[in-house]
Amino acid sequence: MTRAGRVELHTHLEGSVTPARLILLAEKYGQPGLPAACLTKDGNAYHFEGFHGFLELFKHVTSLLRTPEDFHVAARDLGGQLAADGVDYAEVTLSYGVLHLRGIDPAPVQRALAEAAALVEEADGVVLRWIPDAVRQWGVDKAWRAWEAAATAGRDLGVVGFGLGGDETAGPAADFADLFAEVKAEGYGVTIHAGEIPGMGAAAVDSIRQAVEDCGADRIGHGLAAAHDPLILATLAARGVFVEMCPGSNLATGGISAWGDHPLRTFLTAGIPCCLNTDDRALFDLDLEREYQQAGDLLALTATEHDSMQKAARKAAFDVSR
Secondary structure (H helix, E strand, O other), X not given: OOOOOEEEEXXXXXXXXXHHHHHHHHHHOOOOOHHHHHXXXXXXXXXXXXXXXXXXXXXXXXXXXXXXXXXXXXXXXXXXXXXXXXXXXXXXXXXXXXHHHOOOOHHHHHHHHHHHHHHHHHHHOOEEEEEEEEEHHHOHHHHHHHHHHHHHHXXXXXXXXXXXXXXXXXXXXXXHHHHHHHHHHOOOEEEXXXXXXXXXXXXXXXXXXXXXXXXXXXXXXXXXXXXXXHHHHHHHHHHOOEEEEOHHHHHHHOOOOOHHHOOHHHHHHOOOOEEEOOEOOOOOOOOHHHHHHHHHHHHOOOHHHHHHHXXXXXXXXXXXXX
């Protein structure tokens, strides 16, 4: 089910750092022992256990992205990965919350990313746009700080939306309602990770509801828990909320126990617009071609459904100028 000109709406820049790039960065910053904590013995892939193990891995990788040049190189790398994957448009998340925590000014980083995006478009034919995000478990005040930096960078530097990621169990999305009201008032898209973490029960469904009803999310990242609640499925369908699905990621972090258990078919049957994404493509060793191939093989996704999902993804993109 190979297609040129695909769209990816849920991919993290930090999660695209390849093992080879990680080793180079570790050498650059005098931390040659760090790859051993992150990579398999052959150095060709990342390893971790469960969702919280993934968060620790993410922390290790981001600790080696320190300068605008580092982010520029990572963006160029990602552009090549996306081009090889048949993607011509991607909205890429970058954690401004992590930048602030590590004392890094997002402004020069975002300028470097805009410069890298121009080079990627020219060299690889891939349009990159940016979604800064905040980290849920670090609270509302730090999220406001991240949003203010994102708004200052603005559309001229390729910012098209603002998101909320991190540990979904750490606090309700409703706490961020005022922040996202401002994001929407300024004309930016809103995407919130919700319904991703296994074991939350009814709280996972409520997390999705709060993201949609309290925060006005245009898109939901993952959304697995909605599959078990007809009411929230109906809400997503009625409001046209787009779900950024990441089956390979969910399998890697324990959200599902097997690829074929992903509830993609439930969402399609409910009439909810959605597409497949890699989330953290290098950390999980994923690519979009294989994700769609798996969906075809294991979930009976048809070529017509694939094309419909891609049309929906282009419509859901936050860059309204395209």
